Amino acid sequence: MNFTEKWREFDSSSPIYGQIIVNFERAIVRGEIDAGARIPSIRELSGKLKVNTNTVQRAYQEMERSELIYSQRGTGYFVMNNKEITNSVREKMVSQTVKVFLEEMYALGFNNQEIEGEIVKAIKANSNENGGQKHEQ
Amino acid sequence: MSSNTLLQIKRLEKKYPRVMALDDVDFEVTGGKIIGLLGPNMSGKTTLLKSIAGLVTPDRGEIIYPNNVTGIDRLKTFSFLPDTLSFPAYMKVRDAFTFYSDMHSDFCGETAEKLAIILELPMDRVLKKLSKGMQERVSLALTFARKVPLYLLDEPLGGIDPLGKTKIMEAILTAPDEDSTILLSTHLVKDVENIFDSVVFIRNGKIIFSGDCDEIRETHNKTVEQLYIEMFTQAAIYGGGVL
Numbered sequence: 049m050n051f052t053e054k055w056r057e058f059d060s061s062s063p064i065y066g067q068i069i070v071n072f073e074r075a076i077v078r079g080e081i082d083a084g085a086r087i088p089s090i091r092e093l094s095g096k097l098k099v100n101t102n103t104v105q106r107a108y109q110e111m112e113r114s115e116l117i118y119s120q121r122g123t124g125y126f127v128m129n130n131k132e133i134t135n136s137v138r139e140k141m142v143s144q145t146v147k148v149f150l151e152e153m154y155a156l157g158f159n160n161q162e163i164e165g166e167i168v169k170a171i172k173a174n175s176n177e178n179g180g181q182k183h184e185q
Numbered sequence: 186m187s188s189n190t191l192l193q194i195k196r197l198e199k200k201y202p203r204v205m206a207l208d209d210v211d212f213e214v215t216g217g218k219i220i221g222l223l224g225p226n227m228s229g230k231t232t233l234l235k236s237i238a239g240l241v242t243p244d245r246g247e248i249i250y251p252n253n254v255t256g257i258d259r260l261k262t263f264s265f266l267p268d269t270l271s272f273p274a275y276m277k278v279r280d281a282f283t284f285y286s287d288m289h290s291d292f293c294g295e296t297a298e299k300l301a302i303i304l305e306l307p308m309d310r311v312l313k314k315l316s317k318g319m320q321e322r323v324s325l326a327l328t329f330a331r332k333v334p335l336y337l338l339d340e341p342l343g344g345i346d347p348l349g350k351t352k353i354m355e356a357i358l359t360a361p362d363e364d365s366t367i368l369l370s371t372h373l374v375k376d377v378e379n380i381f382d383s384v385v386f387i388r389n390g391k392i393i394f395s396g397d398c399d400e401i402r403e404t405h406n407k408t409v410e411q412l413y414i415e416m417f418t419q420a421a422i423y424g425g426g427v428l
Binding site for chain 2: 058060061062063064065091092094095097098099100101102103106
């Protein structure tokens with residue numbers, strides 16, 4: 049598992065533990081962290097991300113509560129090996145992203161039909177830019 | 186005093202001929218935290234840390250040490266990293282470690298070795314001939330190699346290059362025991378704010394703000410640095426005096 053620069057960039061407006069959780073959720077949904085895989089200890093991740101250990105601990109506690117990870121005494125923290133949970137995280141993230149997008153579009157005065165049209169247009173433009181390749185982000 | 190209180194500072198005051206270095210400073214610190222003592226130069230950060238370290242005698246006020254110890258035993262409750270350290274000209278990095286382990290019964294060789302690796306210390310080089318940044322790394326390793334409840338770090342990121350900074354932060358985050366507390370003074374807020382549990386803003390010897398870092402983000406929607414700039418700018422406009 050690779051803690052790229054992205055993991056170390058935090059935006060200013062929300063608590064860091066929440067941003068760590070989102071990074072884990074993304075990595076799990078994208079398959080960068082396998083189900084059942086061991087994740088770093090609190091201290092290890094704290095040293096890697098250069099954030100306070102209590103911040104990482106809080107992120108892990110929240111993820112334990114939402115059953116995304118579990119801890120095994122003495123051996124560490126592991127990603128829950130449960131398709132249902134990863135699927136529900138994926139659904140949650142997708143619906144959040146779409147909701148934010150829709151709210152913004154409604155605020156700009158677009159109706160559903162226009163939004164659909166804009167999306168199709170944007171996807172086309174995007175795939176042309178990438179030489180007909182599907183965008184993999 | 187709550188049961189988890191590690192250090193308590195009560196109405197501390199220190200006056201120098203022309204300035205109030207500490208003006209009614211009052212706060213307490215619990216175990217297992219990293220606390221940022223933030224303020225511009227000349228705000229009183231060093232005087233506060235030196236008072237706790239027993240190197241400055243406050244005019245008024247009280248400092249209650251871990252486990253309520255008094256007298257000479259206080260020296261065993263903290264490890265102090267001053268902003269400037271000088272070493273004898275002959276000393277190699279390795280010698281400094283030996284010297285420290287002879288001086289302090291709480292010196293832990295295992296931690297020292299771990300720190301030497303994290304901080305990439307050149308053990309066989311003469312200390313005086315190292316860059317300022319590398320000397321700071323050595324000092325930090327020596328400070329953390331002692332097993333104490335309280336670490337006092339005065340500007341540990343002073344003359345450090347960006348790469349050294351990340352190594353120092355890693356050492357700060359991983360070296361001390363989990364229930365030890367670190368009190369760290371700096372004016373470089375942005376670089377290190379993510380390592381803090383909470384911060385104390387100090388200006389002209391007075392504490393003008395203290396708070397939990399998560400809370401600052403949650404309630405103010407700001408980074409610690411943004412809040413810092415805002416508060417010190419306001420204080421300069423409305424509070425008078427120089428920054």
